[in-house]
Every structure is written in C-alpha cells, then in structure tokens.
Amino acid sequence: MEIYFDNSATTKPCQAAVEAAVRMMTQEYANPSSLHRGGFEAQQILEGSRGVIASPLGCEPKCIYFTPSGTVANNTAIFSAVRAKRHSGSKIVTTAMEHPSVSRCMDFLEASGFEVVRLKPDRNGNVSLEEFSRAIDPTTVLVSVMAVNNEVGSVLPFDGVKDVIKRNGSQAFLHVDAVQAYMKTELAPEKQGIDLLSISAHKVHAIKGAGALYVARDVRIKPYILGGGQENGLVSGTQAMPAIAAFSAAADELSKMTDRIEKVKKINSYFKETIKGFDFVSLNSPDNACPFIVNISVKNIPSQVSVNFFSEKGVYVSAGSACSKGHRSEVLTSMGLDSKRIDSAVRISFGVYNTEEEIDYFAECLEELGKLL
Amino acid sequence: MKEIILIKNGELALKGLNRSSFESVMAKNIKRRLSDLGKIDIKCQQSTMVLEPADSGYDIAEAIKRLSKIFGIAGFQRAAAVEKDMEVILKTAPEYLKEQMEKVKTFKVESKRSDKKFPLKSPEISRDVGEALLNSFPHLTVDVHNPDITVTVEIRDKLAFIRGDQIKGAGGMPVGTGGKAAILISGGIDSPVAAWMMAKRGVVLDAVHFASPPFTSPQSEQKVHDLLSTVAKYSGGIALYTVPFTHIQQEIRAKCPEELFTLIMRRFMMRISNEIAVKTDCSALVTGESIGQVASQTMWALACTDEVAKMPVFRPLIAMDKEEIISISRKIETFEISIRPYEDCCTVFTPKHPRTRPKPETVREAEKALDIEELVKEAVEGARLDIIT
Numbered sequence: 001m002e003i004y005f006d007n008s009a010t011t012k013p014c015q016a017a018v019e020a021a022v023r024m025m026t027q028e029y030a031n032p033s034s035l036h037r038g039g040f041e042a043q044q045i046l047e048g049s050r051g052v053i054a055s056p057l058g059c060e061p062k063c064i065y066f067t068p069s070g071t072v073a074n075n076t077a078i079f080s081a082v083r084a085k086r087h088s089g090s091k092i093v094t095t096a097m098e099h100p101s102v103s104r105c106m107d108f109l110e111a112s113g114f115e116v117v118r119l120k121p122d123r124n125g126n127v128s129l130e131e132f133s134r135a136i137d138p139t140t141v142l143v144s145v146m147a148v149n150n151e152v153g154s155v156l157p158f159d160g161v162k163d164v165i166k167r168n169g170s171q172a173f174l175h176v177d178a179v180q181a182y183m184k185t186e187l188a189p190e191k192q193g194i195d196l197l198s199i200s201a202h203k204v205h206a207i208k209g210a211g212a213l214y215v216a217r218d219v220r221i222k223p224y225i226l227g228g229g230q231e232n233g234l235v236s237g238t239q240a241m242p243a244i245a246a247f248s249a250a251a252d253e254l255s256k257m258t259d260r261i262e263k264v265k266k267i268n269s270y271f272k273e274t275i276k277g278f279d280f281v282s283l284n285s286p287d288n289a290c291p292f293i294v295n296i297s298v299k300n301i302p303s304q305v306s307v308n309f310f311s312e313k314g315v316y317v318s319a320g321s322a323c324s325k326g327h328r329s330e331v332l333t334s335m336g337l338d339s340k341r342i343d344s345a346v347r348i349s350f351g352v353y354n355t356e357e358e359i360d361y362f363a364e365c366l367e368e369l370g371k372l373l
Numbered sequence: 374m375k376e377i378i379l380i381k382n383g384e385l386a387l388k389g390l391n392r393s394s395f396e397s398v399m400a401k402n403i404k405r406r407l408s409d410l411g412k413i414d415i416k417c418q419q420s421t422m423v424l425e426p427a428d429s430g431y432d433i434a435e436a437i438k439r440l441s442k443i444f445g446i447a448g449f450q451r452a453a454a455v456e457k458d459m460e461v462i463l464k465t466a467p468e469y470l471k472e473q474m475e476k477v478k479t480f481k482v483e484s485k486r487s488d489k490k491f492p493l494k495s496p497e498i499s500r501d502v503g504e505a506l507l508n509s510f511p512h513l514t515v516d517v518h519n520p521d522i523t524v525t526v527e528i529r530d531k532l533a534f535i536r537g538d539q540i541k542g543a544g545g546m547p548v549g550t551g552g553k554a555a556i557l558i559s560g561g562i563d564s565p566v567a568a569w570m571m572a573k574r575g576v577v578l579d580a581v582h583f584a585s586p587p588f589t590s591p592q593s594e595q596k597v598h599d600l601l602s603t604v605a606k607y608s609g610g611i612a613l614y615t616v617p618f619t620h621i622q623q624e625i626r627a628k629c630p631e632e633l634f635t636l637i638m639r640r641f642m643m644r645i646s647n648e649i650a651v652k653t654d655c656s657a658l659v660t661g662e663s664i665g666q667v668a669s670q671t672m673w674a675l676a677c678t679d680e681v682a683k684m685p686v687f688r689p690l691i692a693m694d695k696e697e698i699i700s701i702s703r704k705i706e707t708f709e710i711s712i713r714p715y716e717d718c719c720t721v722f723t724p725k726h727p728r729t730r731p732k733p734e735t736v737r738e739a740e741k742a743l744d745i746e747e748l749v750k751e752a753v754e755g756a757r758l759d760i761i762t
Contacts, residue, residue: 311587
C-alpha cells in the first residue's frame with residue numbers, strides 16, 4: 001500500500017502528463033526554435049501549452065513565460081524586477097516566511113545594498129494588509145509575497161497588496177509566489193493587480209522540469225539569464241518541451257475537474273474531523289488555510305520519527321517544519337507554538353486523487369504511532 | 374619506455390624472521406586492490422616491492438591512487454625502467470622527469486649499482502646523469518646537501534630504473550596482519566575514524582550498527598553504508614551487521630530510571646557486539662569513544678560499559694580532542710558523510726540529566742527489570758548482514 005500525502009513537495013504525474021512527455025521525446029523531439037517542419041510542430045505545441053496554462057489564470061497566453069522550475073521563475077521575477085527598477089529606489093518588502101527560492105534572493109540583494117523588510121507572520125501564520133501598508137513607501141521597488149504558505153497553508157492577502165502599493169505612492173512591482181496556489185486557489189493576476197507570478201508544473205500532477213512566470217502585459221523587466229533569446233528574451237535556454245507539454249496536459253486535466261477544490265475541501269474536513277479523535281494530535285494550520293495543506297503536531301514525537309514511522313506503513317508525509325538543527329520554522333514560531341510542538345510538526349498535503357479511505361488508514365497508523373512513546 | 378611502481382614497506386622492514394609472511398599479506402592486498410586494472414607482476418626485492426604492469430596501457434595514475442590507501446606502504450615511486458645502456462639512460466632521464474624538474478630549483482642525483490659489472494661506477498653515473506639534467510633544465514643547480522628533489526638511478530640485474538621523489542604512503546601495517554575486531558559504528562564523526570585507525574594497524578574489521586526504526590531513518594543506515602565503504606578503501610571489505618534496536622530501547626525506557634538510559638543502552642550494545650564478534654572470530658571490540666566527550670564517555674561510564682564485554686575493548690580515540698578527530702575524518706573523506714543531518718541511534722530517548730559517575734552496582738540493579746538474555750538473543754538473531762566494499 002502506498003498513500004501519498006506529500007503533494008506540496010511534488011505530485012504524482014497524471015497519465016495524460018506522462019503520455020504528453022513521452023510523445024515529446026519520441027515524436028515531437030525537435031527544437032521549437034528550429035525552422036524545419038519538426039521545429040514548427042514543436043513550436044505549435046509550445047504555444048498551445050502556453051494557452052492552456054494561461055487559462056486558469058484568466059490571462060493572455062503571451063503573458064506566460066516558461067522557466068525550468070518554480071525556483072527559476074522566482075529568481076527571474078525578483079532579479080529582473082529589481083534590475084528594471086533600480087533607479088527608482090532600493091527598498092524591497094517581503095515576508096519572513098517565503099520559500100528559500102525567494103528568501104535567498106532577498107538575502108543576496110540585501111548583501112548587495114538593498115533594504116529588505118521581512119514582515120513577520122502573525123498568530124494565524126499570515127501577514128495583514130496593515131503590516132504591508134506600514135512597510136511600503138514611495139522608495140519601495142518590489143513587493144514579493146507568497147500566495148499560499150507551503151508549511152501551514154495560510155492564504156496571504158496577496159490580492160489586496162497592489163492597492164496598498166498604489167495608496168502609499170509607490171511604483172513597486174508586485175511579485176506573487178503562487179507555486180502552492182496554482183489551480184488550488186482563486187488566482188486572477190490581472191484583476192488582482194499582480195505584476196509577476198510564479199508557478200510550477202510538478203505541483204499540479206505534471207513532471208519535474210518546468211515552471212512558468214506570468215508577466216503582466218504592461219510590465220517591462222530585464223532578463224538576467226542571457227543566451228539564445230527564448231521566451232521573448234526573458235528566459236534564454238531551449239524550452240524543456242517534454243515537461244512543458246506535460247504541464248499543459250496536467251493543467252488541462254485538472255481544469256476539467258471543476259469540483260477539484262470542493263473535493264479537496266471535503267477531504268480536508270474529513271481529515272480534521274478524524275484527528276479530533278486523537279488527544280495527542282493538535283492542529284497547527286489556521287482556519288482559513290488552503291485545503292490542500294494541513295499541519296499537525298503529534299505530541300512528544302519528533303517530526304522525523306513520524307515521517308519514518310508513516311513511511312514504514314507506506315504513507316508519505318513531510319516533516320512539518322522545514323527546519324534544520326538550530327533553526328526552527330519561522331511560521332510556526334511566529335504562530336506562538338512552543339518548541340516541542342514545532343519539533344513534532346508534520347505536514348500532510350493533499351492532492352485531487354486522495355480519498356477518505358486513505359485518511360481512515362492514516363488514522364489507524366496514527367493510533368499505532370501514539371502507542372510508540 | 375616502460376613505467377613501473379616501486380613500493381617501500383616502511384615498518385615491515387623492521388620485522389625479523391616473519392617479515393616474509395607480512396610481505397606476502399601486503400602483496401595479496403595490493404593484488405586484490407588492483408585486480409580490475411589489468412595484469413601486473415609483483416616482486417619483493419629486499420625492502421622494496423616492484424610492480425610491473427604487463428602492458429603499456431596500464432592506468433598507473435589510478436593504481437597510485439589506490440596504493441596510497443593501502444596500509445603497510447611507507448612510500449612509493451613511479452620509475453622509468455630502461456635498458457642498461459648509458460646512452461638510453463641519459464636520453465630518458467630528462468624526458469621522464471621533465472614535469473618534476475620544472476617545479477624545483479635544486480637537485481642531486483644518487484646512483485645504486487647492484488650489477489657490479491656495469492661499466493660505470495655509481496659516482497660516475499650520477500655525474501653524467503646530473504650533467505644531462507643540467508643541460509636540459511638550465512634553471513637547475515646542484516645541491517647535494519639540501520636538494521628540492523633527489524633523482525635516483527638504479528642499475529639492477531636486467532634493467533635500469535630512473536626515478537624522482539618518493540610519494541608518501543598510508544603507513545601502518547598490512548591489513549590482515551593484526552587480527553580481527555568488531556567496530557561499533559554509528560553515523561557520527563568518531564567511529565569511522567576509529568575504524569580507520571585500527572585498520573591502519575593491520576586489523577581486519579567487522580562492523581556492528583544499531584538501527585532503531587522508526588526513530589532512525591533508512592537514510593541514516595545508508596549513511597553508515599557510505600561511511601564504511603569509504604573506510605573500506607583502506608581496510609578492504611567490511612562485514613556490516615545491522616542490529617534492530619528499537620525494542621531494547623523501548624524496554625529500557627519503560628523499565629529503567631531515565632538518567633541511566635544511555636548507559637544501559639551502551640551496555641546492551643556491548644553485549645550484542647560481543648556476541649556477534651564471538652560468532653565471527655573477532656578477538657576485540659572497537660569503539661570511537663574519547664574521554665569526557667559526552668556523559669556516556671566519562672571514565673566511570675566507560676568502566677561501566679566495559680564490565681559486560683568479554684573481550685578487550687579498544688578505543689583508539691580515547692585521548693584525542695574533537696578537532697584532531699575531525700582533521701583525520703577530513704583526510705580520510707568520511708567527514709562530509711558524517712555531517713549529513715540524519716539522526717543516529719535515537720536522540721529521542723536521550724535523558725535530560727544523564728549520570729556521569731555511575732556506580733556499576735546501581736546499573737546492575739536497574740537492569741534487573743529487563744530480560745537481558747532474551748533481548749540480546751532477539752537482537753543478535755535479527756541482525757542483517759551486508760558486505761561493504
């Protein structure tokens with residue numbers, strides 16, 4: 001038996017994605033930049049994929065730029081944005097709970113002379129618009145905020161940040177890391193005033209090797225990866241066609257599943273209802289969290305032990321706090337949890353293919369885990 | 374021109390009548406370690422071993438890399454083996470030594486002549502070769518007292534050898550000449566270093582590792598495999614016994630005082646290792662402990678764990694500082710593996726205030742709550758054997 005509850009780390013590719021990737025490797029293997037017929041066909045598929053991936057965002061296909069990963073999308077967004085804006089100021093506002101592919105860029109920019117303000121999350125694992133408003137001023141050139149937190153699932157008020165930027169007299173770009181949010185929560189970058197938005201293929205049942213950056217129509221940013229000028233010069237490097245075609249196939253498949261968020265909401269409630277029966281388990285995720293992510297703590301059992309234990313039972317979960325020795329999760333710490341509870345945190349992340357039966361089995365294992373200590 | 378490798382046996386040369394048996398073990402070790410590189414002939418001549426590849430395509434550089442990890446070798450050299458003809462020698466020396474000579478400023482030439490029929494005497498050979506080198510490398514000067522490099526020309530029975538400086542070997546004694554012992558290996562920095570040090574003295578190793586799933590992960594077992602396979606490049610193959618330890622830890626935790634947990638656990642490890650060691654013909658146990666490093670490694674605690682061992686327990690790191698241990702682990706390339714972040718045997722159960730000056734009778738009394746014999750038996754029977762190369 002194998003139960004996969006680690007969908008925020010990556011997802012199992014759906015059949016359509018696998019088939020699309022294989023087709024790109026066995027039949028449509030030409031370089032989409034080539035001028036012969038094979039190249040033209042690959043280019044048609046590339047442009048078609050752009051449209052499919054744009055559709056859940058309600059944007060034009062040409063706003064989508066393919067990247068090799070979510071990390072490259074985040075790096076491109078941040079470095080390209082500050083390069084384009086470096087004459088209008090040197091302040092960047094972000095949160096203290098970003099993914100390393102954002103936070104490490106911020107560390108780098110800080111060391112190069114930018115002022116970086118990292119807003120601390122509150123007890124709900126969130127950052128309020130008031131906090132953003134206090135930090136953003138006319139010298140701010142970039143605001144970077146994640147849409148859904150990868151550890152506890154809190155949904156940040158990213159859709160209100162652009163108004164704050166305008167109200168505070170800033171011209172800053174708004175970048176949203178939507179890697180955990182694409183097709184899992186309401187994203188409409190044009191309406192929400194988002195300038196740059198990063199997504200990743202393998203979090204939505206496609207394969208590893210592709211991500212994308214949404215760039216709003218009127219936004220001009222300067223590339224930081226230089227080369228053959230692919231992706232309109234913004235992301236040079238031959239496009240990873242198998243991964244892109246798989247991305248498109250998976251997005252298409254998920255789009256057809258119109259009740260997918262409702263479905264996961266149901267799984268999520270069933271899960272929360274189930275763990276209520278265990279007095280040694282506490283819920284760490286806030287009430288308004290994205291249903292795809294639940295963070296819990298198992299009393300007195302270190303995260304890694306729970307991961308090992310479930311793994312033996314064929315159930316894959318993550319250590320709740322991506323903490324290394326001596327460094328505890330910023331989110332869980334800011335949420336006011338004590339160190340014991342943080343060190344025993346486990347992240348369960350659902351996908352559209354998980355079932356209630358799987359949660360019943362998880363509960364059986366949980367009962368056994370409770371007896372371990 | 375043919376290239377050969379000359380090996381100096383270091384400490385072995387000091388052995389008396391049993392020297393040849395030490396040498397044959399070393400020759401066997403060398404043969405085994407180089408076996409997949411192709412045919413090579415090994416001859417012992419006085420305190421030197423001559424390795425002569427059968428064909429010219431032999432990968433000498435790879436052989437040298439492997440030889441540098443074989444214990445018992447004090448030093449080795451690559452040498453050009455040429456015809457015993459002065460003209461050939463004078464032509465080959467500057468060509469063969471080019472790379473080395475370009476890096477130095479001063480040199481001298483030493484000659485040895487075991488073939489006394491050779492027309493030139495040793496000083497004459499040195500003089501002529503020196504002149505040839507000076508002509509080819511005008512930046513050099515001769516310094517017979519403190520040369521940067523000593524070039525040696527040896528006139529042997531069949532061939533003449535030309536060689537530059539000696540490369541330092543791993544030292545120690547050939548593995549297989551020092552008996553067999555079982556090392557208690559965790560995933561930490563110390564035990565692989567202890568294993569390496571024992572192998573250096575010629576000891577063949579078995580290893581015992583304690584795994585406590587789910588408290589320890591498959592990654593931490595993989596880490597032990599990787600550590601041992603790094604050590605095995607020096608020691609040769611190691612038989613690893615992975616012992617299931619969770620049940621014992623749970624029993625101790627449930628039935629014994631918390632402050633004695635680690636001590637009682639260490640005593641179980643000793644008992645189990647002892648059993649395995651007896652079965653596999655080991656004559657000693659080895660651990661990576663050093664005095665005072667942690668609570669279970671105070672002199673009192675060590676005495677308390679040794680009490681249950683029925684054979685000598687060797688602790689090569691006993692008086693070393695952590696920094697010294699780390700510097701060896703870097704040298705033998707186990708450090709990077711040791712610091713991978715996977716927990717080993719159970720940080721979960723570590724007592725808050727462990728006893729540092731335990732009295733053996735207190736521990737013995739506490740252990741009475743456990744069925745020691747049965748638990749040891751269960752663990753030994755559950756051990757899994759892997760051969761690490």
